[in-house]
Amino acid sequence: MSGVSQDNAVTGNRLTRALIYTVLIFFVIYYLLPLYVMVVNSLKPLDEIRGGNLMALPQNWSLQPWRDAWSAAQIGVEPTGLKPYFANSFKIVVPAVILSTIVGALNGYVLTKCRFRGANVVFALLLLSCFIPFQIVLIPAARILGLLGIAGTIKGLILIHFVYGIGFSTLFFRNYYAAFPTELIGAAQIDGATFFQIFTRILLPNSGPIIVVTVIWQFTNQWNDFLFGASFSGFDSTPMTVALNNLVNSSTGVKEYNVHFAGAILAALPTLFVYVVSGRYFVRGLMAGAVKG
Amino acid sequence: MKDRLQNWLPRLVVAPSFLLVLLFVYGFILYTAYLSMTNSRMLPSSEWVGFANYTKLFKLRSWDTALKNLAIFGILYIVICSALGLFLAILLDQKIRAEGVIRPIYLYPMALSFIVTGTAWKWFLDPGIGIENTMHAWGWESFHFDWIKNRSFAIYTVVMAAVWQSSGFVMAMFLAGLRGVDNEIIKAAQIDGASGFRIYRRIIIPLMRPVFLSAFVVLAHLAIKAYDLVIALTGGGPGRATELPATFMYSYTFTRNQMGIGASSAIIMLIMIFSIIIPYVYSETKNGENR
Numbered sequence: 408m409s410g411v412s413q414d415n416a417v418t419g420n421r422l423t424r425a426l427i428y429t430v431l432i433f434f435v436i437y438y439l440l441p442l443y444v445m446v447v448n449s450l451k452p453l454d455e456i457r458g459g460n461l462m463a464l465p466q467n468w469s470l471q472p473w474r475d476a477w478s479a480a481q482i483g484v485e486p487t488g489l490k491p492y493f494a495n496s497f498k499i500v501v502p503a504v505i506l507s508t509i510v511g512a513l514n515g516y517v518l519t520k521c522r523f524r525g526a527n528v529v530f531a532l533l534l535l536s537c538f539i540p541f542q543i544v545l546i547p548a549a550r551i552l553g554l555l556g557i558a559g560t561i562k563g564l565i566l567i568h569f570v571y572g573i574g575f576s577t578l579f580f581r582n583y584y585a586a587f588p589t590e591l592i593g594a595a596q597i598d599g600a601t602f603f604q605i606f607t608r609i610l611l612p613n614s615g616p617i618i619v620v621t622v623i624w625q626f627t628n629q630w631n632d633f634l635f636g637a638s639f640s641g642f643d644s645t646p647m648t649v650a651l652n653n654l655v656n657s658s659t660g661v662k663e664y665n666v667h668f669a670g671a672i673l674a675a676l677p678t679l680f681v682y683v684v685s686g687r688y689f690v691r692g693l694m695a696g697a698v699k700g
Numbered sequence: 701m702k703d704r705l706q707n708w709l710p711r712l713v714v715a716p717s718f719l720l721v722l723l724f725v726y727g728f729i730l731y732t733a734y735l736s737m738t739n740s741r742m743l744p745s746s747e748w749v750g751f752a753n754y755t756k757l758f759k760l761r762s763w764d765t766a767l768k769n770l771a772i773f774g775i776l777y778i779v780i781c782s783a784l785g786l787f788l789a790i791l792l793d794q795k796i797r798a799e800g801v802i803r804p805i806y807l808y809p810m811a812l813s814f815i816v817t818g819t820a821w822k823w824f825l826d827p828g829i830g831i832e833n834t835m836h837a838w839g840w841e842s843f844h845f846d847w848i849k850n851r852s853f854a855i856y857t858v859v860m861a862a863v864w865q866s867s868g869f870v871m872a873m874f875l876a877g878l879r880g881v882d883n884e885i886i887k888a889a890q891i892d893g894a895s896g897f898r899i900y901r902r903i904i905i906p907l908m909r910p911v912f913l914s915a916f917v918v919l920a921h922l923a924i925k926a927y928d929l930v931i932a933l934t935g936g937g938p939g940r941a942t943e944l945p946a947t948f949m950y951s952y953t954f955t956r957n958q959m960g961i962g963a964s965s966a967i968i969m970l971i972m973i974f975s976i977i978i979p980y981v982y983s984e985t986k987n988g989e990n991r
Contacts, residue, residue, distance in 0.1 A: 521710035
């Protein structure tokens with residue numbers, strides 16, 4: 408990312424540099440402010456928020472809002488906290504991510520290394536499916552899930568996330584494998600390697616980075632999904648985002664802002680964790696998803 | 701025999717995905733299109749009404765509001781994110797020492813759910829406990845900021861939260877673009893005595909045209925799909941003030957039991973997105989083949 412570009416820099420005097428740093432730091436504050444507000448206020452007792460100042464540090468530090476958000480807050484009918492919904496999200500997202508990544512890898516392999524008639528049409532249809540507004544599938548999807556007998560279940564949501572994840576996974580792997588030397592595969596074929604041997608012995612061992620990119624992309628998108636969760640989840644399959652929204656927006660009586668903030672951070676933790684651990688791959692996924700077919 | 705199997709295997713491998721996507725995407729689109737031409741209410745019905753739902757849809761005031769809001773939201777979101785993204789990318793491209801620290805901070809909101817962003821901004825902008833209250837506590841007694849509760853201004857709070865979430869990502873796109881600029885061109889301009897500012901205005905920014913296009917496509921498609929953020933931030937309110945096509949579709953289909961109209965609004969959303977995405981994907985793949 409660096410090195411070659413150094414000459415783009417405006418060669419300015421000290422004042423300009425100082426100005427640039429000031430602006431950059433201003434925006435650091437801008438991007439961090441909401442996170443700061445969430446963290447600080449999730450550690451305050453409620454009366455400190457209502458009577459006080461959202462920016463101020465807590466006077467009486469308290470972990471109670473976190474305990475409430477995790478295991479005691481009233482969500483829907485039961486005072487269960489967000490814990491069961493957190494678990495639901497994992498139960499939905501983990502299988503769906505694994506499935507759509509495996510299928511995407513196979514599709515990418517076939518679409519780049521085994522040219523057959525109609526391959527371009529298949530790819531075009533898969534690619535276009537990445538961008539549809541999901542409102543367009545809500546009504547029929549609800550019917551199909553009902554017909555299959557998995558409406559309102561974890562299984563139903565796994566199926567939905569898996570199916571609508573295929574497009575992006577295929578896109579990622581196809582673009583990656585397109586750059587993989589086809590001669591290697593031809594040589595292996597001459598040596599008698601079968602279709603699946605080529606995939607497992609040659610392509611997969613060289614797919615580390617793109618697997619990471621795909622898993623991160625799918626995990627982030629599916630964990631953060633709200634529309635499918637709100638439309639297709641039932642009593643015991645509600646994901647975290649929907650539960651958080653219920654906590655924040657339908658609480659009758661006293662609004663427990665501190666619990667809301669703690670809950671919001673809980674909902675953000677898994678994706679933030681992934682981002683902090685592997686930000687580079689996260690950005691690559693975003694870019695690949697943003698551009699190019 | 702074995703050879704024939706090896707020949708068919710590739711097709712067999714993509715067949716399940718292909719069929720699933722054919723049914724779950726394209727079949728569902730057709731079914732929704734069909735429903736949009738029936739008088740379906742709470743449940744799908746087969747009574748054909750032609751384009752009546754579309755005529756009704758465009759006479760509805762709430763759909764009108766949704767489209768106007770989408771125009772306001774979409775334009776501001778795209779323009780501000782692009783301008784801010786480019787501005788920050790240029791600043792970060794000035795051999796900034798702490799770039800490795802600053803860049804991830806600008807970008808992390810993209811990892812968050814819109815529900816989380818909405819929750820944070822909802823209370824931050826709330827006149828009762830948020831920024832207004834804080835300014836009062838700091839002694840600025842006359843400070844007044846109640847946009848989130850104000851019908852005429854609530855849509856701008858959606859813009860604020862959405863810009864916060866996406867601008868860092870646009871910055872990353874521009875930064876990648878800036879890093880790809882050929883140094884020779886810039887050196888030549890420097891030898892000709894062009895100032896830094898002029899080099900940016902005349903040479904580098906015009907070179908960013910493909911990035912502007914990608915950013916536009918990504919942001920426009922996010923804007924048309926925008927749903928979660930509005931739900932978490934304002935719930936579409938106050939009243940109907942922040943209704944967008946996506947929230948309109950959901951409420952007409954599932955809470956107001958006007959499935960035919962809901963389906964027709966979804967079709968309009970699809971048309972809007974496809975009219976942006978299809979030309980873009982087409983030109984991108986074509987360029988790719990020429991390369």
